[in-house]
Amino acid sequence: GAVVSQHPSRVICKSGTSVKIECRSLDFQATTMFWYRQFPKQSLMLMATSNEGSKATYEQGVEKDKFLINHASLTLSTLTVTSAHPEDSSFYICSVLAGYSYEQYFGPGTRLTVT
Amino acid sequence: QQQVKQSPQSLIVQKGGISIINCAYENTAFDYFPWYQQFPGKGPALLIAIRPDVSEKKEGRFTISFNKSAKQFSLHIMDSQPGDSATYFCAASNIGYSTLTFGKGTMLLVSP
Numbered sequence: 001g002a003v004v005s006q007h008p009s010r011v012i013c014k015s016g017t018s019v020k021i022e023c024r025s026l027d028f029q030a031t032t033m034f035w036y037r038q039f040p041k042q043s044l045m046l047m048a049t050s051n052e053g054s055k056a057t058y059e060q061g062v063e064k065d066k067f068l069i070n071h072a073s074l075t076l077s078t079l080t081v082t083s084a085h086p087e088d089s090s091f092y093i094c095s096v097l098a099g100y101s102y103e104q105y106f107g108p109g110t111r112l113t114v115t
Numbered sequence: 116q117q118q119v120k121q122s123p124q125s126l127i128v129q130k131g132g133i134s135i136i137n138c139a140y141e142n143t144a145f146d147y148f149p150w151y152q153q154f155p156g157k158g159p160a161l162l163i164a165i166r167p168d169v170s171e172k173k174e175g176r177f178t179i180s181f182n183k184s185a186k187q188f189s190l191h192i193m194d195s196q197p198g199d200s201a202t203y204f205c206a207a208s209n210i211g212y213s214t215l216t217f218g219k220g221t222m223l224l225v226s227p
Contacts, residue, residue: 001161004158006158032213034214041222042219042220043204043217043218043219043220044159044204044217046214046215049213049214093158093159095158097213102147102208102210102213103149103161103164104149104161104213104215105161106151106158106159106160106161107158108157108158109156109157109158111156
């Protein structure tokens with residue numbers, strides 16, 4: 001399977017500030033990456049699909065101006081939570097689509113806490 | 116039509132027993148059915164997956180059974196171990212579109 005990393009693993013920020021989360025595909029070039037958020041004891045909710053070199057496709061109800069996604073290279077996608085509020089506190093997880101198959105491999109997740 | 120219904124919500128199994136988790140889907144266009152295992156504070160890990168051209172797939176202690184006519188698939192964990200205690204998610208997708216639709220998850224506890 002693919003190896004995916006995320007940075008940071010945990011971040012605490014103050015309300016109103018912005019925070020960037022990085023997702024890296026370490027062992028292959030990923031043209032497609034996904035961003036999910038997960039609340040405690042709940043399932044994964046797809047936020048957006050990120051394709052290298054093009055604009056991300058956001059799921060219904062996800063604010064594109066609040067959750068900025070950049071997929072500038074085949075190994076890196078970033079999610080920036082702008083003007084964060086306490087309700088944005090969540091577990092953010094990225095995944096990569098293995099181009100040689102259709103399997104998705106997930107990163108370890110980033111715990112965001114907004115105070 | 117995009118839902119994947121997963122049951123049970125939680126499950127307690129004794130060590131050495133068989134854990135069974137079931138999922139049902141509605142969208143007949145789905146043609147890829149993976150299972151993910153997630154430990155607290157970690158990202159989901161792909162456990163095993165099946166395509167609808169086979170009715171069963173086995174990898175070690177993990178088996179997926181697939182019933183296309185009933186639109187159901189299940190995960191069986193044989194000889195369950197305390198280390199298997201985790202949350203399990205079924206999912207489904209149409210590989211042409213790649214986005215996964217997840218079930219709500221099953222929290223498995225294997226008692227020693």
